[in-house]
Amino acid sequence: MVGKLRILWLGHWHSDQALFGRKAVNQAATTWSRGLLQGLQNAGCEIRVGTHCREQYWPGGEIYPGREEDFDKSLPFNYVNYCNLPLIRKVWLTSAYKRMVAKQVAEFKPHYVLSYNLYSYHCCVADIIREAGSRWIPIILDQDNPDHDNWHEFKQQSEGASGYIFLSWWGYKNCPGDLPKLHLDGGVDRWKGEVGAVKRGKLVVYSGKYNDSYGGLDALFEIFKRVETADCKFCLTGKDARGSLKNYLNKESRAEYLGFVSCDDLHNIHLKADAFINPRPPEISDNKMIFPSKLLNYLSYGKPVISTWTEGLAPEYKDLVWCSLSGEHYIEESAALIDRALNAPKEESEHIYKRQKGWIESGHTWAHQCRHLVEWLNEI
Numbered sequence: 001m002v003g004k005l006r007i008l009w010l011g012h013w014h015s016d017q018a019l020f021g022r023k024a025v026n027q028a029a030t031t032w033s034r035g036l037l038q039g040l041q042n043a044g045c046e047i048r049v050g051t052h053c054r055e056q057y058w059p060g061g062e063i064y065p066g067r068e069e070d071f072d073k074s075l076p077f078n079y080v081n082y083c084n085l086p087l088i089r090k091v092w093l094t095s096a097y098k099r100m101v102a103k104q105v106a107e108f109k110p111h112y113v114l115s116y117n118l119y120s121y122h123c124c125v126a127d128i129i130r131e132a133g134s135r136w137i138p139i140i141l142d143q144d145n146p147d148h149d150n151w152h153e154f155k156q157q158s159e160g161a162s163g164y165i166f167l168s169w170w171g172y173k174n175c176p177g178d179l180p181k182l183h184l185d186g187g188v189d190r191w192k193g194e195v196g197a198v199k200r201g202k203l204v205v206y207s208g209k210y211n212d213s214y215g216g217l218d219a220l221f222e223i224f225k226r227v228e229t230a231d232c233k234f235c236l237t238g239k240d241a242r243g244s245l246k247n248y249l250n251k252e253s254r255a256e257y258l259g260f261v262s263c264d265d266l267h268n269i270h271l272k273a274d275a276f277i278n279p280r281p282p283e284i285s286d287n288k289m290i291f292p293s294k295l296l297n298y299l300s301y302g303k304p305v306i307s308t309w310t311e312g313l314a315p316e317y318k319d320l321v322w323c324s325l326s327g328e329h330y331i332e333e334s335a336a337l338i339d340r341a342l343n344a345p346k347e348e349s350e351h352i353y354k355r356q357k358g359w360i361e362s363g364h365t366w367a368h369q370c371r372h373l374v375e376w377l378n379e380i
C-alpha cells in the first residue's frame with residue numbers, strides 16, 4: 001500500500017481522569033486500546049478515533065455523559081454524546097455513530113475502520129464504511145459463546161466485515177467462513193521486570209474486576225483459603241464498583257484491598273509480587289471467546305503466573321503460565337500452585353524470569369504485535 005495506512009478506530013479512548021472518575025470505564029479495555037493505537041502510530045499509521053464515554057445507566061451515571069476531558073488527547077478524536085437512559089441509549093448511540101462515521105470516512109478516507117467488539121453501534125456503520133470504499137475489521141476481544149446458535153448471531157452482527165481479528169485462540173481457530181482472520185492477543189509496552197526486585201514478603205497479587213462470574217470472586221477467595229503458606233499476603237487492586245469485596249475480606253485476614261491505583265503505583269506493586277493469580281472459573285462457556293489480557297501484563301514481570309486454563313488461550317501459554325488443567329479441582333490445584341510459587345528455589349525463579357523475558361521481547365511487545373498487524377492489513 002502506498003503512503004501511510006489510515007485507520008479509524010471505533011472503541012475505548014478514555015483519559016486517566018475518566019478512568020479514575022467513572023465506574024463504568026474499564027481499565028483493561030482502556031489499557032489495551034492505548035497499547036494498540038500507540039503501537040499502530042509507531043508503526044507508521046495515521047490514526048483517528050471515534051468514541052463515546054462509557055457510563056452506568058442513569059440514575060447511577062450522568063444522563064448526558066461525555067466531555068473533552070474524558071478522552072485521551074494523544075490522538076485526534078471525535079466523540080458522540082447520547083442520552084443515557086435505558087432503552088433510549090442504544091438507539092441514540094446507533095444514530096450518533098452513523099452520523100459521526102459518515103463524516104469521518106468522507107473527510108479522513110481511512111483504508112480501514114477497526115472496531116472494539118461487535119457492539120450494535122459499531123456494526124450499524126458497515127454499509128457506510130463499504131460505500132465509502134473503506135474496509136471494516138472488528139477486533140473481537142470478548143464475545144458471547146457462539147456455539148449456542150452455531151455462530152448465527154455472530155455472522156449476522158459482523159455482516160459487511162472484510163476480516164476478523166481475534167484475541168481468543170479458540171475464536172480464531174473455529175470462526176466459520178472464508179474471510180481473512182488474524183490472531184492477535186495483544187502486547188505490553190515494554191519488559192517491566194527487574195532482576196532481584198525487592199521482595200517484602202510472600203506476596204500474591206490480583207488486579208482486575210470483582211464479580212461472581214468473570215472475575216471469579218468466589219473462586220479467588222476459595223483459592224486463598226486453601227493456600228497453606230501462612231506468612232503470605234494477598235494484594236488486590238482494581239475497581240470494586242458494587243462493593244462486593246467487603247464480606248470476603250472479613251473472612252480472609254491475609255488479604256488486603258488497595259482500591260483502584262495509578263499505573264505507577266500498580267507497577268510498583270507488581271514489582272514486589274512473588275506470584276500473580278488469574279482465577280477465572282473454567283466452566284463459563286464464554287471463556288471460549290475471551291482472552292484475559294491481564295496475563296500479558298503479569299508475564300512482563302518475570303514472576304510465576306497461576307491461572308485456570310481456558311480455551312481462549314493459545315497453546316504457547318501452557319509453557320508460560322502455571323495452569324490448573326482440571327475443571328473439577330481447579331481451586332485446590334491453583335492453591336497448590338501458589339504454594340509452590342511462593343516457595344520456589346532461586347534457580348527456578350531465575351529460569352521463569354529469563355523464559356518470560358525472552359518471550360515478551362521476541363514478539364509480545366506492542367511494537368512487534370502492531371508491525372504484524374500492519375503487515376496483515378496490507379496483505380488483505
